[in-house]
Amino acid sequence: MTERTPPQDDExxxxxxxxxxxxxxxxxARLAGVSKKTVSRVINASPFVQQETRDRIQQVIAETGYxxxxxxxxxxxxxxxLIGLVYDNPNPQYVVNMQLxxxxxMRGSGFELVVHPCERSxxxxxxxxxxxxxxxxxxxxxxxPSVSEDERVASLLEEIGCExxxxxxxxxxxxxxxxxxxxxxxxxxxxxxxxxxxxxxxxHISGPATFRSSHERRGGFEDGLAGHGLKLEDGYSRExxxxxxxxxxxxxxxxxxxxxxxxIFAGNDEMAxxxxxxxxQAGLRVPEDLTVVGFDDFQxxxxxxxxxxxxxxxxxxxxxxxxxxxxxxxxxxANPEDRAPKLVVRDSSGPAPQT
Amino acid sequence: MTERTPPQDDExxxxxxxxxxxxxxxxxARLAGVSKKTVSRVINASPFVQQETRDRIQQVIAETGYxxxxxxxxxxxxxxxLIGLVYDNPNPQYVVNMQLxxxxxMRGSGFELVVHPCERSxxxxxxxxxxxxxxxxxxxxxxxPSVSEDERVASLLEEIGCExxxxxxxxxxxxxxxxxxxxxxxxxxxxxxxxxxxxxxxxHISGPATFRSSHERRGGFEDGLAGHGLKLEDGYSRExxxxxxxxxxxxxxxxxxxxxxxxIFAGNDEMAxxxxxxxxQAGLRVPEDLTVVGFDDFQxxxxxxxxxxxxxxxxxxxxxxxxxxxxxxxxxxANPEDRAPKLVVRDSSGPAPQT
DNA sequence: ATCCCGCCGGACACCGGTGTCAACGACCCA
DNA sequence: TGGGTCGTTGACACCGGTGTCCGGCGGGAT
Numbered sequence: 001m002t003e004r005t006p007p008q009d010d011e012x013x014x015x016x017x018x019x020x021x022x023x024x025x026x027x028x029a030r031l032a033g034v035s036k037k038t039v040s041r042v043i044n045a046s047p048f049v050q051q052e053t054r055d056r057i058q059q060v061i062a063e064t065g066y067x068x069x070x071x072x073x074x075x076x077x078x079x080x081x082l083i084g085l086v087y088d089n090p091n092p093q094y095v096v097n098m099q100l101x102x103x104x105x106m107r108g109s110g111f112e113l114v115v116h117p118c119e120r121s122x123x124x125x126x127x128x129x130x131x132x133x134x135x136x137x138x139x140x141x142x143x144x145p146s147v148s149e150d151e152r153v154a155s156l157l158e159e160i161g162c163e164x165x166x167x168x169x170x171x172x173x174x175x176x177x178x179x180x181x182x183x184x185x186x187x188x189x190x191x192x193x194x195x196x197x198x199x200x201x202x203x204h205i206s207g208p209a210t211f212r213s214s215h216e217r218r219g220g221f222e223d224g225l226a227g228h229g230l231k232l233e234d235g236y237s238r239e240x241x242x243x244x245x246x247x248x249x250x251x252x253x254x255x256x257x258x259x260x261x262x263x264i265f266a267g268n269d270e271m272a273x274x275x276x277x278x279x280x281q282a283g284l285r286v287p288e289d290l291t292v293v294g295f296d297d298f299q300x301x302x303x304x305x306x307x308x309x310x311x312x313x314x315x316x317x318x319x320x321x322x323x324x325x326x327x328x329x330x331x332x333x334a335n336p337e338d339r340a341p342k343l344v345v346r347d348s349s350g351p352a353p354q355t
Numbered sequence: 356m357t358e359r360t361p362p363q364d365d366e367x368x369x370x371x372x373x374x375x376x377x378x379x380x381x382x383x384a385r386l387a388g389v390s391k392k393t394v395s396r397v398i399n400a401s402p403f404v405q406q407e408t409r410d411r412i413q414q415v416i417a418e419t420g421y422x423x424x425x426x427x428x429x430x431x432x433x434x435x436x437l438i439g440l441v442y443d444n445p446n447p448q449y450v451v452n453m454q455l456x457x458x459x460x461m462r463g464s465g466f467e468l469v470v471h472p473c474e475r476s477x478x479x480x481x482x483x484x485x486x487x488x489x490x491x492x493x494x495x496x497x498x499x500p501s502v503s504e505d506e507r508v509a510s511l512l513e514e515i516g517c518e519x520x521x522x523x524x525x526x527x528x529x530x531x532x533x534x535x536x537x538x539x540x541x542x543x544x545x546x547x548x549x550x551x552x553x554x555x556x557x558x559h560i561s562g563p564a565t566f567r568s569s570h571e572r573r574g575g576f577e578d579g580l581a582g583h584g585l586k587l588e589d590g591y592s593r594e595x596x597x598x599x600x601x602x603x604x605x606x607x608x609x610x611x612x613x614x615x616x617x618x619i620f621a622g623n624d625e626m627a628x629x630x631x632x633x634x635x636q637a638g639l640r641v642p643e644d645l646t647v648v649g650f651d652d653f654q655x656x657x658x659x660x661x662x663x664x665x666x667x668x669x670x671x672x673x674x675x676x677x678x679x680x681x682x683x684x685x686x687x688x689a690n691p692e693d694r695a696p697k698l699v700v701r702d703s704s705g706p707a708p709q710t
Numbered sequence: 711a712t713c714c715c716g717c718c719g720g721a722c723a724c725c726g727g728t729g730t731c732a733a734c735g736a737c738c739c740a
Numbered sequence: 741t742g743g744g745t746c747g748t749t750g751a752c753a754c755c756g757g758t759g760t761c762c763g764g765c766g767g768g769a770t
Binding site: 071074080099100103112114132137276299 | 422429454469490491492628657658
């Protein structure tokens, strides 16, 4: 047991009659010489308060450092000041970036973030979410893939009457409920880039069909290729699971094809890292013999060797937008460019080998 | 806008007079023919209720699916049913594993987890934490490194009267407040293993001095070496920053030494991954020319090539313990073995090269 | 039979806010 | 001058629980 610095009153409060207790709305009312209801009006920015009264109350609030109790307020409002993050994406980097983004968007609002990972395949999946939302009387919920793509969850929240925002790669709902990521654009960028390097025989490993982003990323890639008169040949586009292991496996399959692809675009960095392993097992050099491109630009992309060329998905930005949206303080001057994926060229990509 | 399945009442409630509204304690009292206070006694397991009365109330509760409102309960208790996770560790994998562990430990308790990343160097660091804890009237707080090692935070929570648990690699507080990770043991394991492979000239990259775990992991490694009559020569032990980049940099420095170490033990996987890059830049093969061992066994360890031999830190287990501890439901039969680090041998380690 | 005590249950205030509605003064119009 | 409207404020009930305290009841001691 270590010595502790003694507790110091860093804010020696004026003697206001409530001692060290946190001030309540009653204290403020008494000190300002008004009823608690009027204080409540000031807190809630009701227009029906005289400027003079308002100023007096606000000064007392500032002097005492009063902050209304979210629990009591929530009880009266029949709604808490908590935002739920409901997710089932197993990628830690995604989860953390999303959380950080949400907190960015919620900063200074007085709301707090409650995390709620879930299992979409669980029999109690919907009941769990319902219990979570109803019990906590959540102010709002942010859904990320793949739960965000489940219509049952949206209906449930609609029914309960809980605000919600769905982060997904396509619009599935009224625009007010959607934050749409531009995965398709990222796919196009990958295609354009690979073609510009001279690649013609390319392959793709998509994420699982249960994620919309899998289709969007692949679709964008195909669109991009089509723009150059190219396409993915039969057998050169396969479904993975967004996991490292599936990247190894499917990567190995693709590299066993004849003729081999000169470039593989993976639906995320995890699978791209798997492809690097598969290439090594197949005795291929990256990028001399094989170009590998990932998607997301999570930390792993720069940790593997060679460092991955990848499409950066602005997850944290998206999270910030979701946070602002759910609190209704979305910045009108927000630049949609910020939400666009961006190609990051590193060392796993190079000119198509001469054959 | 997509079609939605219509809302279905999956739990057609008996006509109890409160309609679709969630039942409150008053409904239960009325239905059971008792006062709300008696219902409250049952909820809180007060002994002063006759078995017969208790049974009747519990049956009504079960029939109606009543769950007390945490906000109202919290208001009366002057304490919420929220657990805060306060952290400043930037490693996403650590954060997510810790969260999952905490949720494991909290499952079924009715408590929720509120995440609160923070910046220890911020001037408002302590004020932020105070505001967070006091405003939300948190039931408890879990602190993880390096905030957990800050005595000021512990004092603050003590002063506020908020339950807290500190996760750290050494005991810094009364045992009730500590979950001690066994980082030192892991360091010893690394040393024993490397010595068993025949390594004699080894180097270490520690984490930053601001993390206790840095000292523990290095200390354990030195202890282990000492057990075999070995030690880290001057200049063969250097301080990194627990980051990939610092691993590259310090790894490069160590590999420029003469004579070169035959094995490098890094304080975490991130830095070990950096060492792999440095080795490649120096034209060294791993593990033939150089053995690299990491610590943590996060995902990156198996993604890099060659896959890292590392010491697995049971972060999720630790989180579960912290969750149980703070709710006072710690499992007495918990096996302390579960908390021990464990060496995971992969491909980045091999016999010391013959020189 | 009376008193006392322990067990059990209820009435009431309270936690810290908000909703409803009525009162009040100033002002305007007739 | 009387009556209506508007802007401003407060009294009071209420949100859904818990703490305090007190009363009724049955049983054993006196």
